[in-house]
Amino acid sequence: MVAFVRLLPEMSPATYRALTEVPGSGTAGPDTARIAVCAGCHGTDGRGRGQPDMPVLGGQSPAYLRAALQAYATGKRQSAVMANAAATLTPGEMTRLARHFAAMPGLGTTTASGSVNAARIVREGLPAKQLPACASCHAPGKPYPVLAGQSATYIAQRLRNWRGDETVVDARKSQATMPVIARRIPEDMIDPIAAYLAGK
Template identity: 35%
Template sequence: MNFRWSVVAACALAAAALAAPTAHAMDAAQLATQGNGKGAPPCLGCHGADGGGQAAAGFPRLAGLDASYLRRQLDSFADGTRDNPVMKPVATALTTDERQALAGYYSRLPLPAALARPATQPPAPDSRGALLATRGRWSRQVPACEQCHGPGGVGVGAAFPPLAGQSAAYIAAQLRAWQRGSRRNDPLALMQHISAALDDQDITEVAGWFAAQPLGQPKATP
């Protein structure tokens, strides 16, 4: 075959491969909408067709979160370092490849338009929640939440997920899970220490503050 046409053919094949969805991408979309038929139900039943979650029920948004973070959470549900009666059987019913595919799938979903603007007004700058989020409480060795989770809770990399764009019910539930030890997958047990220094009103108010923060379209690594 003529070398020139060999190169052209190779380029055409490469372009077609890039344009076509990967098997993992197609599998993940099917998992999200139909489940795997082996004990893992469709993800959209709790997390919504757009990955935006269900605020009233406390199901978090997954759309736009870091893929490595999402994969680690699925692994944690399966190995028990994040103990949750709903997610544990789901995660254990997924293969490692399925967990990876789902993590990538949800990380690529755009932020649902409904979450770009908070449903509630942010608390006053001098409220308890605002002060904990932006300044911390150093008398109890509690740093500002923004020091790890970024300004307004936009998230930083795979270890510190976005808090803006999550519901107050979900954020509060996670703080209480760290408090009682049913969630133990945080780096250096940082969140276990911080949550132990908070009382119930602290948790309610700081969760409300982050839930009221605006969140624009996330970057590739939120």
């Protein structure tokens, strides 16, 4: 530290930034150009720029965001815009960008509120339909994405995506956790649940 302070007067701005910046966290770090591209849609604060279908990234689990980037890059998760944005990221960039956006304030700060029936499904599920409580997985301290405070439009869109085409029989659809759960939610409860989780 002492050596660092002594060096300060003769240090160029670039050297100073290189020594003081946490990788990927600053505005002039190695990921600056990448972050600027992401911010074009997600905002510099990771909350989107007012588009209702944009997920909030701030406050999300960094491991989840990292996995999402990987899934977009490989096509396992489909989104034309994100496939494009993730295609050329290196593994290190994925990790740093995920941490960068996850570290921002955002999700988890809004308290769920709204429909009583939505609240019951989130907290208790619907045992008769073998629908588990959302909160049994989506809760603080668990390794699942944070839903509290997420955009309602985005939540509803993801759930409907997982349900897939209503004319195709369930046996022919994905048996992964969320697609199965999404199909068990009564259709008329999707929007109330999404609004409840968003806290709006």
